[in-house]
Amino acid sequence: MLHIQNSLFPDNKGAFDANSFVTEQLNDNFRDWITDSILSAFSNTQKMSEIQEMTLRAKSDVLHDGAFAQIKQNVGRLNGDAVPFFYSDFSGNRKQYFEYNGYLYILRKSGVGMNGTKIDAAIVNQELPMHVITIEYNVSPLWDAISTISFKYIKGDGLELDFTVPMNLSMPSVIDGAKPINTEETISTYIPKLKKDALQKKAF
Secondary structure, rough: OOHHHHHHOOOOOOOOOOHHHHHOOOOOOHOOOOHHHHHHHHHHHHHHHHHHHOOOOHHHHHHHHHHHHHHHOOOOHHOOOOOEEEEOOOOOOOOOOOOOOOEEEEEEOOOOOOOOHHHHHHHHOOOOEEEEEEEEEEEEOOOOOOEEEEEEEEEEEEEEEEEEEEOOOOHHHHHHHOOOOHHHHHOOOOOOOOOOOOOOOOOO
């Protein structure tokens, strides 16, 4: 169990191998667990906003906390012997994350920045005993769908892994309770984009 608030320096975790991570970790079962949980949280958020009007900031906060809660709730869908460890703090004072198979995962909505703390810097610069994978979800401009979910390995200004899962769904099918179904065309786009050169791009 790793408490990132008290782990500001790396151990001998070795270099990140993007190809090994994709092969060993990002199987269909793992991806479905994460993506279905985020889509469920989005559907729940939309239903709540229909009952009670929310600001975009409030919707974003509800979605973020709901996505983490759904991932934790749906953990029984995972295959295999490995059991994730979840660290939740809904007071908002500490990071929410989970450990699984030797990696540390954090959630992030695309376009949302970090707070500039020592912990944020440690995450961005991979200065923790485990490699940090950012699960980034992108909400469409009209807030009617989750357009993509990405698994990213960010180090400083560089992006060493960007494995993007596009979503083919419309909000009515989600709100009506129908399980989102990816078309063959969508499934065929599960192709990791491995970027060796540092990208001059803001990490968070």
